[in-house]
Amino acid sequence: MSALDVTELSKTFPVGGGLLHKPGAVRAVRPVSFTVETGETLGIVGESGCGKSTLARMLVGLIEPTTGQIEIEGKPLDNADAAAFGKLIQYVFQDPVSSLNPRKTIRQIIEAPLKYLHGMAGDVRAGRIAEIFASVNLREEFLDRYPHEFCGGQAQRIGIARALAAAPRIMVLDEPVSALDVSVQAQVLNLMADLRGQFNLTYLFISHDLAVVEAVSDRIMVPYFGSVVEIGRAEDLFKTPRHPYTNLLADSAPVVGRALTAPEQRDTELPDPLNPPPGCAFAGRCPRATERCLTAEPKLRPLGDDQLAACHHPLD
Amino acid sequence: MSGFLKLLFRNRLAAVGAVIIGLICLVALATPLLPRADPDVPATADRFQRPFRPGHLLGTDHLGRDLASRLLWGTRLSLAVGVAAALIAGTIGSTIGIVAGYFGGRIDNVIMRGVDMLMAFPYILLALAIVAALGPGLMNALIAVAAVNIPFFARNIRGVTVGLAGREFIDAARLAGKGHTRIILTELLPNVASMIVIAMSTTAGWMILETAGLSFLGLGSQPPVADLGSMLGEARAALITSPHTSVVPGVMIFLIVMSINLLGDGVRNALDPRLRSGALTRPRAVTLVERRGAIPAADQKGLLNIQDLETQFHVGDRVYRAVNAVSLHVNPGEALGIIAESGSGKSVTALSVMGLVASPPGVITGGAVRYEGEDLLAATYRSLREKRGDKVAYIFQDPLSTLHPLFRVGDQLTEAIQAHHKEPDDAARARAVELLKAVRIPNAESRIRNYPHQMSGGMRQRVGIAMALANDPEVIIADEPTTALDVTVQAQILSLLDDLRRERGLAIIFITHDFDVVAQLCERVAVMYAGKIVEEGPTGAILAQPAHPYTRRLMACLPELGGGKRRLAAIPGLPPVVSDLPPGCAFAPRCDKATAACRAGEIPFDGDAAHRVHCLHPEFAPMEVLA
Numbered sequence: 001m002s003a004l005d006v007t008e009l010s011k012t013f014p015v016g017g018g019l020l021h022k023p024g025a026v027r028a029v030r031p032v033s034f035t036v037e038t039g040e041t042l043g044i045v046g047e048s049g050c051g052k053s054t055l056a057r058m059l060v061g062l063i064e065p066t067t068g069q070i071e072i073e074g075k076p077l078d079n080a081d082a083a084a085f086g087k088l089i090q091y092v093f094q095d096p097v098s099s100l101n102p103r104k105t106i107r108q109i110i111e112a113p114l115k116y117l118h119g120m121a122g123d124v125r126a127g128r129i130a131e132i133f134a135s136v137n138l139r140e141e142f143l144d145r146y147p148h149e150f151c152g153g154q155a156q157r158i159g160i161a162r163a164l165a166a167a168p169r170i171m172v173l174d175e176p177v178s179a180l181d182v183s184v185q186a187q188v189l190n191l192m193a194d195l196r197g198q199f200n201l202t203y204l205f206i207s208h209d210l211a212v213v214e215a216v217s218d219r220i221m222v223p224y225f226g227s228v229v230e231i232g233r234a235e236d237l238f239k240t241p242r243h244p245y246t247n248l249l250a251d252s253a254p255v256v257g258r259a260l261t262a263p264e265q266r267d268t269e270l271p272d273p274l275n276p277p278p279g280c281a282f283a284g285r286c287p288r289a290t291e292r293c294l295t296a297e298p299k300l301r302p303l304g305d306d307q308l309a310a311c312h313h314p315l316d
Numbered sequence: 317m318s319g320f321l322k323l324l325f326r327n328r329l330a331a332v333g334a335v336i337i338g339l340i341c342l343v344a345l346a347t348p349l350l351p352r353a354d355p356d357v358p359a360t361a362d363r364f365q366r367p368f369r370p371g372h373l374l375g376t377d378h379l380g381r382d383l384a385s386r387l388l389w390g391t392r393l394s395l396a397v398g399v400a401a402a403l404i405a406g407t408i409g410s411t412i413g414i415v416a417g418y419f420g421g422r423i424d425n426v427i428m429r430g431v432d433m434l435m436a437f438p439y440i441l442l443a444l445a446i447v448a449a450l451g452p453g454l455m456n457a458l459i460a461v462a463a464v465n466i467p468f469f470a471r472n473i474r475g476v477t478v479g480l481a482g483r484e485f486i487d488a489a490r491l492a493g494k495g496h497t498r499i500i501l502t503e504l505l506p507n508v509a510s511m512i513v514i515a516m517s518t519t520a521g522w523m524i525l526e527t528a529g530l531s532f533l534g535l536g537s538q539p540p541v542a543d544l545g546s547m548l549g550e551a552r553a554a555l556i557t558s559p560h561t562s563v564v565p566g567v568m569i570f571l572i573v574m575s576i577n578l579l580g581d582g583v584r585n586a587l588d589p590r591l592r593s594g595a596l597t598r599p600r601a602v603t604l605v606e607r608r609g610a611i612p613a614a615d616q617k618g619l620l621n622i623q624d625l626e627t628q629f630h631v632g633d634r635v636y637r638a639v640n641a642v643s644l645h646v647n648p649g650e651a652l653g654i655i656a657e658s659g660s661g662k663s664v665t666a667l668s669v670m671g672l673v674a675s676p677p678g679v680i681t682g683g684a685v686r687y688e689g690e691d692l693l694a695a696t697y698r699s700l701r702e703k704r705g706d707k708v709a710y711i712f713q714d715p716l717s718t719l720h721p722l723f724r725v726g727d728q729l730t731e732a733i734q735a736h737h738k739e740p741d742d743a744a745r746a747r748a749v750e751l752l753k754a755v756r757i758p759n760a761e762s763r764i765r766n767y768p769h770q771m772s773g774g775m776r777q778r779v780g781i782a783m784a785l786a787n788d789p790e791v792i793i794a795d796e797p798t799t800a801l802d803v804t805v806q807a808q809i810l811s812l813l814d815d816l817r818r819e820r821g822l823a824i825i826f827i828t829h830d831f832d833v834v835a836q837l838c839e840r841v842a843v844m845y846a847g848k849i850v851e852e853g854p855t856g857a858i859l860a861q862p863a864h865p866y867t868r869r870l871m872a873c874l875p876e877l878g879g880g881k882r883r884l885a886a887i888p889g890l891p892p893v894v895s896d897l898p899p900g901c902a903f904a905p906r907c908d909k910a911t912a913a914c915r916a917g918e919i920p921f922d923g924d925a926a927h928r929v930h931c932l933h934p935e936f937a938p939m940e941v942l943a
Contacts, residue, residue: 047802048773062487086491099484103506109488116493151890162488181657182829186873186886193883208802211875215882235880252807253877254832256859260814 001074003170003202004036004059004089009068011054015274026273028054030227031068036170038073041196041203043217043234045210045249049273051226052206056172059204061085073169086117090163094175096155100147106158107143113166128165135198136161136191153184157191164195170202178207189216210253214238219306222246225271225281228300232307242309244286280312288313323586330582336575340568344392352385356540364558377547377561378554390542391568397458397536397543398524398572404462405523406516409469414500414508416470417477428474431467439464443526447535454543457536461526469515476511480504510587517583521576528569544569599674602700603627603667605693612684618645619688619823620669620708620791626682627661627668636895638664640847641683644825646791651817651824653838653855655831655870659891661847662827666793670704687791706736709784713796715776719768725752725779726764732786751782755812774805781812791823798833810837831871835859843867846892846902853927863922863929863936866903901931909933 008031014023029051036042046052057063059070061077061084070077072088090113093099100109110129114120120128133140136157147155156176163171173192177185193216196203207213213220217234222245230243241247271281280286283293290313298310325331353371362380365372374383416427434442446460480486481504489503524544530536531545532552539546544565551561612623622644629636638661646652656662667673669685669692685692687707692700712718720728729748733739739747745764752760755778768776777797784792794813798806814837816822826838834841835855842852843864851864862868872885889906892898901919904910914932921928 047804057487060491062490086493091487091491093484093488095484099488101485101489101503101507104503112489112492112494116498153890159488162492166492181891182873183657183870183887184890186884187888189884190886210803211877211879214877215875215879215884217881238877248804250877252803254803254806254810254830254836255877256832256835258836260811260836 001038002035003038003040003073004204005071005074006035006059007033007069007071009033009055009058009070010066011051011058011063012066024274027226027276028273029058029223032223032228033068034221034228034231036202036204038169038202039196039200040219041205041217043213043220044204044206044223045208045213045220046223047208047249049225050223052223053174055223056091056174056204056206059170060089060091060172062091086113086166086168088168089170089172090166090168092156092159092163092171092173092176095179096152096159097147097150099159100155102147105144105146109147109158110143110162110165113162117166132161132164135164135195151184152180153188156180156188160188160192160195164199167199168201170204172204172206174206175208176205177212178209185212192216210238210249222249225273225276227281227310229282229311230307230309231300232309233305236305236307240304240307240315242303242307242314243282243311244288244313244315245282246309247315248285280310288315320586324582327582327585329578330585333575333578333580333582336571337579340391340572340575341395343388344395347388347392350388352388353382355381355385355389355542357381358540364554364561366558367560367564374564375558375560378550378558383561383564386542386547387544387564387568390544390547390565391572393454393537393541393543394524394528394545394569395572397454397461397527398520401458401462401465401523401527402516402520404458405465405519406469406512408462409466410473410508410512410515412466412470413473413475414477414504417474418481418496418500418504420478420481424474428470431470434464435467435471440526440529443530444533444535447530452535452538454531454537454541457527457530460530461523464526465519465523468519469512472515473508473511476508477504480507514580514584514587517580518577519580521573521580524576525569525573544572599676602671602675602697603673603678603680604675605671605680607680607682607693609682611691611694614684614686614689614691616689618647620825621645621686622665622669622683623686624683625665625668625680625685627664627673627678627680629677630679631677634895637897638678638847638894639668640897642844642847642849643683644842644849644852646823646825648790648823649817649821650840651814651826651838653834653841654825654827654844655829655834655841656827656844657829657870657891659894660844661894662844663795665844666710666795666825666827669793670708670710671700672704672710702736705732705784705789706787707789708791708793709787709789711777711780711784711792711794711797713799715773715780715800716768718780719776721768724765724767725771729764729779729783729786732783736787747786748782751785752779754785754816755779755782756808757782774801774808777801777805777809778812781809785816788820789822791825793825793827795827796829797826799828799830806833813837831859831874832876843870846897847894848902848930849928850903850930851928853923853929857927861936863927863934864903864931865907865909865933865935868935 010031011029013026013028015026044052054063058065077085107129110132111125114125114128130140133143138157177188180188195201205213205216214234219232220234220237221231222229224245230246237246238250241250271277271284277284279295280293280298283289292312298312300308300310303309303314358379358381360380362376363378365376367375369375372382374387377383412427416424442464443460446463447456450456486499486503489499527536528545531543532549534549537543537546547565548562555562622642625639625642627639629638642665654662664673668680680693726745726748729751730744733744733747749760749764752763757763757775757778798809801809810833813824817824828834838855841855841858842849845866851858851867858867862871869887873887875884887906892902898915900915900917904914919930919932921930922934923929
């Protein structure tokens, strides 16, 4: 049984509107379907505005989806009730400091999921908190301090501890290390890898950093403009990208020893969400685009081993 | 709490206010215990007695009642009503504000439009209307005053709440299973409480005044009961003949409102995080330079030459040594990379060059910054200002916060040009279009009329670069210019900078934490740790064979694309706090090669002018690498 099964999940936000204007609509996430196996890490890599954060927030129930269904370990979840989701799926936020209430002690923060999700009694709670805190390698004396006393790496571990306290099956990690220094980043990534094994967790790892995603994921999904354009095994995806956008991402990542060239025309502009192009959203930036790409929206289809791409003219 | 009181009483005026209002409150509380005549019993024989008569310290009023006694009881009543009104208005208004701000959307719209309607009436008319509807009486005056002040609280608290409700810790609380009521009470309220206190303390005096106003008109306290307003009202008829009857309550109202306002301002200054963080202290136009020790002699290196620069932050009695003896230079057409993590002093080094470090608390305590041989640290403000943007320009990390949100990008560009060159408007405008084209912004002619928020992050950063290029500078200092950008945009910006350097012979100092970026753009690289340069040399040599253990291990931390799934190398521990640097090598506590000697004294430089390393146990002798 797969840990997470998402079918045709989409989100449309109304925008504008008022007394004189008809409200428009932005399709932040177009219907997407995917499954994540238990114990797997699915990386989601994309640029700003690709819909990765909206998708993540729908998965944990912070945003109500417009259409579609989320199933966790076979159980369908179709109400946008964060507490019901909370026991199954948890979220680790990008900015560790802003995700901790500045007026609460660390103990109060970690206690909340135990108290409200699991209804745990006071004396049992103390033991459980100590256990969780030990598993993220933090000293117990930190429990009675306030968030501002911690630096980014420690604060992010506290964020992870809070998510763990809910005893979820799945964790959505939304850019968990992008606010951290390079030397601390690896500490947190390795800790998360250990915890996954220890608690048999399933991860969805969202990042804009290709190298980081590749290093932690089993499979990687690439959304662009609200739809998934490619999904495949981490070790293959950037080596043999099928979708020209994945290829562009891989070419843009700075790599030691590669000459500095702009991988695409500098005058390209991203598609306008208020006025989405018909057909393939990437066509305007794509060197392989043809007439067909401007009219027909490509569907995800298998291309090679365990790799799917939504492209009329995939790369070989 | 004690910290708050300390801050509060450091403000002399607030302390005076606190003392006065404290005394008045004390007397008001003790009034029933004081041996004074009954304030409400008339003795018409003693009408309008002057002050300082035996038995009547402050004289008597038109009915011969003891003024001192009436003043005490009146003050007691006025204070009670004012404070009660502030509490009621604060509670109801804040509740409305929090609910509107937290739920947002339609609920917010309906509530706030209601509040707006309440505000559309002149407040005194509204208060009069409420009293007229409910009938005169102190209780009704209190209700009226509270009601007209609710919008003030509702709007203030809603504003704060909207900002907080979007914060991630609210989402986290929802995921932890908390319901709306619980989130409002346990997550939001503790964060807005200080704002509520501020709003109350700054409006309580106002509400006392309003209540007095209603009483003065005869709509508040009813005879014979005295409050300050009704005492004034009754004394009005004898204003000329017996001025003391109106002066006495008048002075008391003045004292109460004045002291509450002084105290309220003090409370606000002490509690408001923005004011506390020094928003009111204006930094000087140039960083303070207080060089101890000799100024290094010019050594003719590079176009821009930083020599033994030391910059510190003096906060209270702590000294943060952000930059320690940093020496760097850059030649025309060269790109120098500075690699470091946050808190290592890389940005402070960059800002020190043009005296842009905020003072206070920043102080440049040593070294020299030479531009074409001239020491910029000794330069006058005028000469420094002429060079800022004209000779040495900056590109900052976040273009959204460096561009002014209320001006069109074209206007900001033309202003940058005209600040240094007396050009007519249309010539400057044409130059702005040209600049936007140079940084490859499509449709430059129409884009020039855009506001910053109408552009994407990549486009804004290009405007930032265009602005840096506006006056054809010789040196560009770029502080993490691509960190906030997407990879595809980053690649474009980097290649743009590279072209500019080759075409115009620009010298670039590129500050980043990313080795990959430096490897692509820069010929030379300097690695900083805890305010010091630990290694400097040609990019190729350092990337191939890093000599300092920190450089080697930092490079190992960076995952490289194409490596597959793996465990990443980490450096255990945290960078040191620069207010408490260990003696010797700052990296020693995290270093696996550290020995006692590393923790003892200053570490000398090893290697030659081309490749230097600051380490007793380098991975390689830098000389070998060169050979």
